[in-house]
Amino acid sequence: MTGPLLIFDSGVGGLSVAQSLRQHYPDAAMCYACDNAWLPYGLRDDAALAERIVAVCQAAVEACQPSVLVVACNTASTLVLENLRARLAIPVVGTVPAIKPAATISQTRHIGLLATKATVGRPYTQRLIDSFASDCVITRVAAEPLVVEAESYLAGGTPDIQRIQAALAPLWQAVMSTSADHPALDTVVLGCTHFPLLKPWLIQLAPVSLNWIDSGDAIARRVAQVVDELRSKQHDGRCFTTAPAANLTAGMARYGFKAPQLLNVGL
Ligand code: DGL
DSSP states (O other), rough: OSOOEEEEEEETHHHHHHHHHHHHTTOEEEEEOOOGGOOOGGGGGGHHHHHHHHHHHHHHHHHHSSSEEEOOOHHHHHHHHHHHHHSSSOOOOOOOOHHHHHHOOOOOSEEEEOOOHHHHHHHHHHHHHHHHHHTTTTEEEHHHHHHHHHHHHHOOOOOOOHHHHHHHHHHOOOOOHOOOOOOOOOEEOOOOOOGGGGGGHHHHHHHSOOOOSSHHHHHHHHHHHHHHHHHHHHOOOOEESOOOOOHHHHHHHTOOOOEEEOOOOOO
């Protein structure tokens, strides 16, 4: 693998993914690109956004020459991942809401999905729910103000607690109001990469202790697989010997090397 990992988001949300990547690979070379001129993505028209994301990612790939593109944005990934993979010659790893791990750990089978307006309504998100959490109640909360708060926090501001609290009110309602067919929500999917940047405040404001799930670890694991695949493609595997060694062919193959070729030393 030669080039760095390129992390892409609309804004600073991809930094939460960069943090997970760094925890797994402290030495990983990374570049960061964000489409801050079009931020926030969650309120944009789908068709215009799809075209925009492809253009910005192509320009960023051209500038950075990465080995892998990590689309660290749920709003982008749930819209345009397949299109990006078709257009780019490098592997593309996307970020989608962590519904599957949330369904694995929820005891009450009531999960909150906190994401942008676009992501909570996407067919891609519905397919994830149908595939992995069909037995769960899902409370979807569109929380655009959290994107704004995460941006201003990274720009040196202090998060506006009242604004965050107001955006989370529908979530707390689902946490507190229980009935026979609506058991208390116990797990929240952070389906926008901006939101883990505000996690200390989210935990502090929650009326009870909750499971908070983001996609960072899953992305880091997927990137590791992709990097391994790239490395094994680069593995040349040729083997040279100074005496004929056809008898080593099978043994060499077990270690990933090709049949020995005789080396002409010229002495
Ligand atoms: N960080 C992006 C995501 O994961 C969205 C932020 C935005 O709306 O631009 O969806």
